[in-house]
Amino acid sequence: MTLSPARLSPSIWTAADQADARRPRSRQTQLGASDTVCERRAAYILHGHPRTDHVVSPAAILGTYIHAGLTADAKQEFGWLVERKVADTAVRGSVDIVQLDDATARKLPTRLRPKAPAEAVTVEDIKTKTVWKWDDVLRYGATEAELRQVHLYADLIRTDGFEDRSGQRVLARLGPVDVRQIRLRFICRDNGAEHVQEIDFDPQRAEEARWWLDRVAETASPEEARRDFNGPGLDAACDFCPFVTACWGVPAPGRPAQTTLIHNDMDVEQALIDYSEAHQLFVRGKRVKDLVRKMVDASPEGRYGPNILKWGGGSPVEEPDLAKMIEQFDDAELTVPQMPDAAKMVKILTAAGLAVPMRETSRRTARTIRIVPYRE
Ligand code: SF4
Structure with missing residues (x-):
């Protein structure tokens, strides 16, 4: 009898999941900057709500591996500061990369100086994406949540400096550091493609990120916070959320979790109005797409202004x-x-x-x- 691979050996993701569960990020109970992707999820963490779901996300674990490899090599080869901790009373986080400018680097021992200083102190966040999301990365750049996260990191360094803790005391002694630039580096998990987006640090955006945190902190219970995603089966953020049961409850057998959003006929009425409006937008969009498809039928592949046509x-x-x-x-x-x-x-x-x-x-x-x- 031929044994299936599953009977010969456990899934290697079991080991990856167990190791991931021991990482400080997975065990941390204080709000992390990377948790600011969804208001409701941030509220569960801030209110100390126990996790209701054990989720294994191979994509997230792969992202962790890629981060670890790339940041270790960037530290070794470029002398960049990597995985440095920042924190204040509201939020904490681990900054993927900080590239210091020359003036700041000179205040540190040689071993902590970059081989090539940046023109301005730069905080970088690495994001891994699937090939399916890659066009969106190139077309739209970082999402609001990604910009919020990296601005929080930069703002923490600008106001409090690096956290005073073992392994980075010499950095903490720098005090607040004048971060001027933000860099988001996108890596495609499937083919290694790289896309870098650099922008100036935006104080207004940092203030909005702080305000976002304040609003979550002011909630009396997690349920007061907004769900920023449409739930399991529709948004991967919910499929892999450790609070998905707390957030959406357990639906009736065979029903989707989103049925919890309907409480009465008024909710149905509004949902149907939303559906009808969305359908009109869809029809209008489809007519434009159908027309363009026929218009360019004889056009060869190539670059046309901001877009590339492929067949x-x-x-x-x-x-x-x-x-x-x-x-x-x-x-x-x-x-x-x-x-x-x-x-x-x-x-x-x-x-x-x-x-x-x-x-x-x-x-x-x-x-x-x-x-x-x-x-x-
Ligand atoms: S299940 Fe989705 S909407 Fe609810 S807290 Fe998690 S990410 Fe947010």
Whole structure:
């Protein structure tokens, strides 16, 4: 009997999950800057609500591995400060990278100075993304939540400096450091592509981030805080949220969690109005897309202003080759169905672990359009 891999060996993600659960970030009970992605989630943490769900997010764990490798190498090769702690009474965090300018670096021992100082003190946050989100990264850059997080880090360094704790006392002695620049470095988890977005530190945005925290702190209970996502099954942030049951409850069997948002007929009425308005937007958007698709049908691939036009599809369609399959059945001493039936034969070959012979047809797959943002 052939044992399935699962019976031979436990999933390696079990080990990854257990190690992840021991990391300080996973055990911390104070609000972390990286928790500011959702107001409701931040409120659960601030109110000390116990986690209701154990979630294993391979994507997040992969992100942690990539961070650890890249920041360790950036420290080694560039002399950047990495994984430095910042904190005040409201929030704490671990800053991926700080690249000091020359004047600030000179106040530190040589071992802590960057090999090439930045023109201005720069706080950097590394974000890993899937290839599916990559176009959004190139087109829209950092999200509001990502900008909020990195501005909180920068603001903590500007007002309190580095946290006074073992391993970074010499940095803490610098006191407040005048961070001038923000850098978000996006890494594609699937192919390693890199995109860097640099902006000036924005005091207004930092103040808004503080105000965001204050608003969460003022809630009397987590339920007063806004849900910033649409719930499990619709937003991955909820699928992997350790408070998802507290937030959405347990729905009736077979019903989605979002049914909890409907309490009475008025809620249904408003939901239908929202649906109708969204449908109008969708129809308007689809008409524009359909028109553009036909307009550019004869246009070659290439860059057009801020976008790149790409064409996909148009490949020959393959189908199982019946004559070759009959030969293969003979060779493998399998019984050919009395009336040759391609679908059944594909099933038998697949079950027997044999490759299905294919042949090209004269048909072609549909031609698909892809428009991606252009970046220098
Ligand atoms: S389940 Fe979603 S909406 Fe609720 S706290 Fe978590 S992330 Fe926020």
